Amino acid sequence: MPRPSRRDEVRATAARIFREQGYLAATMDLIADEVGLNKGTLYHYYPAKSAILNELLSEQVDATLEVLARVPLTGSGLDRMRFFVREQVALVATKHDELVVFFQEVPWIDQRLPEEQARSIRQRIYRYEEFVKSLLAEGTRTGEFRPLSPSTILYSIIGLLAYLPSWYRRPATAGTDARLIDEVTEFVINGIRAVEPPAATSAAPAGSGRAAAAAAPRRQRVNG
Amino acid sequence: MPRPSRRDEVRATAARIFREQGYLAATMDLIADEVGLNKGTLYHYYPAKSAILNELLSEQVDATLEVLARVPLTGSGLDRMRFFVREQVALVATKHDELVVFFQEVPWIDQRLPEEQARSIRQRIYRYEEFVKSLLAEGTRTGEFRPLSPSTILYSIIGLLAYLPSWYRRPATAGTDARLIDEVTEFVINGIRAVEPPAATSAAPAGSGRAAAAAAPRRQRVNG
DNA sequence: TATAACCAACTAGCCGGTTGGTTGGCAAGC
DNA sequence: GCTTGCCAACCAACCGGCTAGTTGGTTATA
Numbered sequence: 001m002p003r004p005s006r007r008d009e010v011r012a013t014a015a016r017i018f019r020e021q022g023y024l025a026a027t028m029d030l031i032a033d034e035v036g037l038n039k040g041t042l043y044h045y046y047p048a049k050s051a052i053l054n055e056l057l058s059e060q061v062d063a064t065l066e067v068l069a070r071v072p073l074t075g076s077g078l079d080r081m082r083f084f085v086r087e088q089v090a091l092v093a094t095k096h097d098e099l100v101v102f103f104q105e106v107p108w109i110d111q112r113l114p115e116e117q118a119r120s121i122r123q124r125i126y127r128y129e130e131f132v133k134s135l136l137a138e139g140t141r142t143g144e145f146r147p148l149s150p151s152t153i154l155y156s157i158i159g160l161l162a163y164l165p166s167w168y169r170r171p172a173t174a175g176t177d178a179r180l181i182d183e184v185t186e187f188v189i190n191g192i193r194a195v196e197p198p199a200a201t202s203a204a205p206a207g208s209g210r211a212a213a214a215a216a217p218r219r220q221r222v223n224g
Numbered sequence: 225m226p227r228p229s230r231r232d233e234v235r236a237t238a239a240r241i242f243r244e245q246g247y248l249a250a251t252m253d254l255i256a257d258e259v260g261l262n263k264g265t266l267y268h269y270y271p272a273k274s275a276i277l278n279e280l281l282s283e284q285v286d287a288t289l290e291v292l293a294r295v296p297l298t299g300s301g302l303d304r305m306r307f308f309v310r311e312q313v314a315l316v317a318t319k320h321d322e323l324v325v326f327f328q329e330v331p332w333i334d335q336r337l338p339e340e341q342a343r344s345i346r347q348r349i350y351r352y353e354e355f356v357k358s359l360l361a362e363g364t365r366t367g368e369f370r371p372l373s374p375s376t377i378l379y380s381i382i383g384l385l386a387y388l389p390s391w392y393r394r395p396a397t398a399g400t401d402a403r404l405i406d407e408v409t410e411f412v413i414n415g416i417r418a419v420e421p422p423a424a425t426s427a428a429p430a431g432s433g434r435a436a437a438a439a440a441p442r443r444q445r446v447n448g
Numbered sequence: 449t450a451t452a453a454c455c456a457a458c459t460a461g462c463c464g465g466t467t468g469g470t471t472g473g474c475a476a477g478c
Numbered sequence: 479g480c481t482t483g484c485c486a487a488c489c490a491a492c493c494g495g496c497t498a499g500t501t502g503g504t505t506a507t508a
Contacts, residue, residue: 107390111249156411164380
């Protein structure tokens with residue numbers, strides 16, 4: 001096993017170039033140049049161009065599943081969903097290159113990666129989608145969420161997340177992503193929540209059925 | 225000028241193959257085969273592969289600008305925004321291949337198209353974005369919308385729209401896109417609106433409030 | 449001295465675009 | 479109504495450039 005640092009450098013550089021040019025347009029020669037190596041040497045670290053892509057996609061889908069694993073098992077559907085969206089936006093806002101590449105190339109994995117690798121990634125994405133759909137379905141069942149189809153919401157959120165890293169330029173001052181995270185989270189949560197919270201004063205808002213607050217959520221496993 | 229029908233067939237087939245494989249992976253040979261022509265003949269209709277792409281992208285950006293041109297000049301910010309979102313979703317839900325290609329390839333136009341063509345498309349997209357941002361800024365100013373940054377909302381909406389055609393399979397029965405259009409519109413509008421409308425009367429269902437009426441909006445030109 | 453890290457030069461195949469044509473329909477001229 | 483000429487539509491075969499991956503090594507290091 002070659003020593004890790006150079007390998008990581010190759011992967012990170014490849015991620016940047018894949019993002020800038022797209023996977024197909026990016027050449028091994030260019031990647032090698034940018035790392036300061038000869039193309040042949042890249043094959044010392046990765047057996048194929050597609051192997052770099054596979055590793056990048058695999059890492060990102062795992063990072064995303066870890067977000068799901070951290071979603072609290074208890075609490076209101078709204079709180080759980082809010083947690084999920086916040087963490088997800090935070091992730092997407094940090095891992096620029098890798099996640100742009102992820103969202104950009106995932107639609108093509110069946111044509112770009114060996115079958116087994118593509119299947120593995122597809123499976124993990126499926127687990128992700130099912131988990132989020134179940135979060136949504138539950139919130140809808142308890143009346144916390146508007147009765148929208150889970151698929152519509154899920155894919156709206158994915159689309160929004162997927163596009164984010166390609167337009168969002170991280171502010172120089174560390175930690176100032178906070179504003180973005182807040183805004184996107186607020187946008188999404190208000191998009192799905194059933195009613196506005198009561199307006200603090202006399203006027204009781206409409207339809208404040210507020211159903212079944214403490215319905216104990218089912219256990220759901222994501223990883224492992 | 226070659227007669228149109230065959231040319232259109234070429235363009236439509238190219239759109240489908242660009243969607244299925246991505247622009248770079250799609251070969252002129254394959255497109256020709258699918259139309260039932262020889263590759264050389266394609267160059268009778270289009271001077272280059274990139275010319276097909278340019279025409280596809282150009283048509284779609286124009287169709288999108290036409291949506292903006294139809295946004296009513298009067299009415300509440302919420303109503304105007306709702307109109308815009310509805311029309312936009314409807315468009316995206318209909319023009320499958322072309323719009324998937326549009327959203328997929330637009331990030332690369334500077335590398336895939338001759339400079340002048342890329343510039344022209346970029347300009348029209350810029351007009352689109354500015355118009356929507358101004359819609360959003362105005363709604364925020366009047367207090368109809370939550371005080372979120374127009375960019376965040378704009379790009380959230382674009383991302384959501386961009387992803388839509390790649391997962392949404394049109395139902396066989398014509399006109400049943402209605403459900404999707406309603407749901408996405410509701411999601412977006414509730415994501416940005418400032419408060420639930422006061423509940424008219426005691427028992428009225430939520431969401432029928434129809435807020436604030438005739439705040440005269442500024443004139444905005446999009447086309448021409 | 450063994451092995452990880454590296455490279456220049458090469459190969460094979462692919463793909464956008466070109467060349468140098470052929471074909472078939474249609475309209476002008478007689 | 480028949481020839482002639484024209485041109486859009488079409489194609490098989492080719493070209494040149496590019497790029498993933500290979501080969502047959504050399505250099506650095508532990």
